[in-house]
Amino acid sequence: xxxxxxxxxxxxxxxxxxxxxxxxxxxxxxxxxxxxxxxxxxxxxxxxxxxxxxxxxxxxxxxxxxxxxxxxxxxxxxxxxxxxxx
Numbered sequence: 712x713x714x715x716x717x718x719x720x721x722x723x724x725x726x727x728x729x730x731x732x733x734x735x736x737x738x739x740x741x742x743x744x745x746x747x748x749x750x751x752x753x754x755x756x757x758x759x760x761x762x763x764x765x766x767x768x769x770x771x772x773x774x775x776x777x778x779x780x781x782x783x784x785x786x787x788x789x790x791x792x793x794x795x796x797x
Contacts, residue, residue, distance in 0.1 A: 715742045718776045728755045733777035741777050746789050761792045
């Protein structure tokens with residue numbers, strides 16, 4: 712379950728990795744949303760790098776990645792990050 716409440720989490724599956732982004736415990740808890748599934752370790756690391764770069768570009772001061780994704784929109788985040796990974 713920690714995978715879903717972290718800013719970025721990997722969950723192993725028989726076919727590869729599922730990746731969740733934007734989770735948060737604490738005062739304003741939220742589950743991370745699945746951005747990819749059945750990907751390789753290499754793809755997952757590229758996705759992590761691209762997500763961090765996207766966050767640096769789009770986040771407001773003291774905003775966690777989940778808050779940034781909520782403000783900008785998950786579909787936009789996903790499209791921009793996945794485009795750079797593939």
